[in-house]
Amino acid sequence: MSVVDYVLTSCRAIELLCDFEVLEFCPMLSDVHCAVKVNIQCLASESKASSNIPVAKIKKWQNEKRDSFISNISVDVVEFARIVR
Numbered sequence: 001m002s003v004v005d006y007v008l009t010s011c012r013a014i015e016l017l018c019d020f021e022v023l024e025f026c027p028m029l030s031d032v033h034c035a036v037k038v039n040i041q042c043l044a045s046e047s048k049a050s051s052n053i054p055v056a057k058i059k060k061w062q063n064e065k066r067d068s069f070i071s072n073i074s075v076d077v078v079e080f081a082r083i084v085r
Helices: 063-071 075-084
Strands: 017-022 036-040
Antiparallel strands (some): 017 036
């Protein structure tokens, strides 16, 4: 089986890509695709930098949501991933 993993970018942004790597396949993340790792060189001058840009943050684990997390895991998918490995 062959699968192509890739990143889409504009012509102007392609020169900012300084590294591209296809990571090892993980059946917990996808049925056929590998994750890709892309490093982007970001240059900003002080005059253009803005502290008003919202940044998405990963929230801390909330232990009280543990049961909800567990009940939403597909046992069939986890079992299939274990067998495929």
